[in-house]
Amino acid sequence: MIPQAVTTYCAQQQVDLSPIRCEVLAFLWQCERPVKAYDIIPYLKEQGIGSPVPMTVYRALDYLAAHHLVHKLHTLNAYIPCHFHEGAHQPATFLLCQDCGVVQEMCDDNAEKFVQSTAAKHHFAVKQQALELVGRCARCSEG
Ligand SMILES: [Zn+2]
Ligand SMILES: [Zn+2]
Missing domain, CATH: 1.10.10.10 (Winged helix-like DNA-binding domain superfamily/Winged helix DNA-binding domain)
Known part of the structure; x- marks a missing residue:
């Protein structure tokens, strides 16, 4: 649905x-x-x-x-x-669990600032922004 x-x-x-x-x-x-x-x-x-x-x-x-x-x-x-329904949000930030395969999507202003300042510092024109953090989720770490 x-x-x-x-x-x-x-x-x-x-x-x-x-x-x-x-x-x-x-x-x-x-x-x-x-x-x-x-x-x-x-x-x-x-x-x-x-x-x-x-x-x-x-x-x-x-x-x-x-x-x-x-x-x-x-x-x-x-x-x-996308788990945020307000249209464009950059960068999309994801936590990917290698154990259970669940992916959590984050929306974080700090991530946006980080991407913008890094790109500006290196005069880099960003076309695609996504931060994918791979590891183990809280639920899998408990077990
Ligand atoms: Zn999204
Ligand atoms: Zn997990």
Whole structure:
């Protein structure tokens, strides 16, 4: 299920949620772990979306990412739905647990300041901002 806040955001921002984009987004919300593009194809077939090819899925993911509805995790080459529904937020910061596979998304002003000052210091034009911290989550550390 796509959360109500996300549906409202899409309506306000006039995001064009075509059936395939809608199914892809719903699937990401349904999974509790990051999802790889090719894992989405069998789900789309189940939902009766013709015979989707990887290109279709990548296009849907690109569109959703461009509208701040999903994030690509470069470390895992997988996708998660964005947990903040206020549109663009940079940099997206993630805590990736290697034990249970859960990814937490953070929204932190300090991270933004850090990225901006570092880029400015080195005259570096940032195109893509994502901080991926890989390790062990609090719950796994307890056990
Ligand atoms: Zn996000
Ligand atoms: Zn964990």
